[in-house]
Amino acid sequence: DAGVTQSPTHLIKTRGQHVTLRCSPISGHKSVSWYQQVLGQGPQFIFQYYEKEERGRGNFPDRFSARQFPNYSSELNVNALLLGDSALYLCASSPTASLTNEKLFFGSGTQLSVL
Amino acid sequence: SQQGEEDPQALSIQEGENATMNCSYKTSINNLQWYRQNSGRGLVHLILIRSNEREKHSGRLRVTLDTSKKSSSLLITASRAADTASYFCATGGGGSNYKLTFGKGTLLTVNP
Numbered sequence: 573d574a575g576v577t578q579s580p581t582h583l584i585k586t587r588g589q590h591v592t593l594r595c596s597p598i599s600g601h602k603s604v605s606w607y608q609q610v611l612g613q614g615p616q617f618i619f620q621y622y623e624k625e626e627r628g629r630g631n632f633p634d635r636f637s638a639r640q641f642p643n644y645s646s647e648l649n650v651n652a653l654l655l656g657d658s659a660l661y662l663c664a665s666s667p668t669a670s671l672t673n674e675k676l677f678f679g680s681g682t683q684l685s686v687l
Numbered sequence: 688s689q690q691g692e693e694d695p696q697a698l699s700i701q702e703g704e705n706a707t708m709n710c711s712y713k714t715s716i717n718n719l720q721w722y723r724q725n726s727g728r729g730l731v732h733l734i735l736i737r738s739n740e741r742e743k744h745s746g747r748l749r750v751t752l753d754t755s756k757k758s759s760s761l762l763i764t765a766s767r768a769a770d771t772a773s774y775f776c777a778t779g780g781g782g783s784n785y786k787l788t789f790g791k792g793t794l795l796t797v798n799p
Contacts, residue, residue: 607789613791614691614789614790614792615730615775616789617786617788620786628786630786662729662730664730673717673779674735675720675732676730677732678729678730678731679729680729681728681729
């Protein structure tokens, strides 16, 4: 079975632009969560979606938004990009809504560079 | 903010030696997980220990949890060059089951 897939792998944007990152969870997993990882830091929680509904949101500005589709894939959108948005964006899937009581399966991430 | 804090930030050892990494956290938890990350790519789950457990083993990994001290340790025995990676602890709970909070990680280098 395929693991969590993310696209694109790398992306270069300029300040002020908009970006869309995509994630396909493991087959049968209904929960998708997004994390931002700045170089040298641990991942920071951005969003969780379960059954197409937002279940949790981290401390990120409204420029960050996400959605989950009927097939449980997900998109993360970031508007008005800032230099500080440069990071590795990780998607993780899990079978249930609880992120804390079971392991997460991570994709390889999208490396976003904002120039 | 990140709840878990790993110690040390970096660790360099020789193959065959044991590696111990520590994690401290601030609030009450339901469980604690350890993840591994190679070269800034995706994280891989290693082990989950629940708040009512004190020790757990998985292959060459041994995890302990001391909820009174709000700390956990990850021991990798008989390390190999392939164990070179960053290791993160992640905590969940404290009233929230939708958010997993990661520490800053320990960079482990195992020299052949």
